[in-house]
Each structure stands twice: as structure tokens, then as C-alpha cells.
Amino acid sequence: MITLSNIGWQSGLRDWFLQRFTGIYIGLYCLFILYYFFITNELSYINLSLLFSSFLFKIITIVFVFSLTLHSSLGLGIILNDYIKKAYLRIILDCFVNIMLLSYIFCIMQILWGF
Numbered sequence: 001m002i003t004l005s006n007i008g009w010q011s012g013l014r015d016w017f018l019q020r021f022t023g024i025y026i027g028l029y030c031l032f033i034l035y036y037f038f039i040t041n042e043l044s045y046i047n048l049s050l051l052f053s054s055f056l057f058k059i060i061t062i063v064f065v066f067s068l069t070l071h072s073s074l075g076l077g078i079i080l081n082d083y084i085k086k087a088y089l090r091i092i093l094d095c096f097v098n099i100m101l102l103s104y105i106f107c108i109m110q111i112l113w114g115f
Helices: 011-041 045-053 057-082 086-112
Strands: none
Touching: 011 057, 045 057, 057 086
16 A cells, blocks of 8 residues: 655655755865866965855855755765664764764854854
8 A cells, every 4th residue: 555655755755856966066066166276377275265255155165065964964864774773773873973964064154154
């Protein structure tokens, strides 16, 4: 019998799409950074500071950080679900991973925005 929990966005299809879209965004961001490194004549602190001081690039970087966090959270959740059989240990490790990733977001936001 088919139940609603096995259809559509609740069956892992949402996670699959999120992994693909975040992977594409992460790849495009990395390609842009590599392109910037190749077109810049002199790679210095001043050039990188000018790049990261732009409001638009800060927003693009924050979206990149959120995408990277979501991508890694979904991936590590799948790995934990596949290899850790005890439910309590899987929940503890999943909470630890998510708290660690959330702390990365706060640190990077503090670095970018300076608060």
C-alpha cells in the first residue's frame, strides 16, 4: 500500500534536489574564485579585500556558506544513517555535526560582516 509519506517531497526527493542544487552552486562559486585568481595579475591581500568588501559578493558568499552547510549536513546525515545502526548514537552524532556546522556559519558571518 502506498502512503503519503512515501510520495513526493517526503521520500528523499527533496534531499536529492537540495544536494544537486547546492552542489551546482558550490561548484559555480569555486569556479568563479578560480577564475578570479587566474585573471588577477597580482594576488594580494588588497585585491582579495576589495573582492570580499563588496556587498553583493558578501551575499553570494553567505549563500555559498549556507549551501555548503546544507550540502554537508544532508550528506553526513545519510552517511550516519547508513553506517550507525544504534539510534541514540546516530542522533547524538547528527546533533554534534549540525551544531558544528552552525558554529561554522556564525564564524564565517562574523568574519564577513564583522559583528
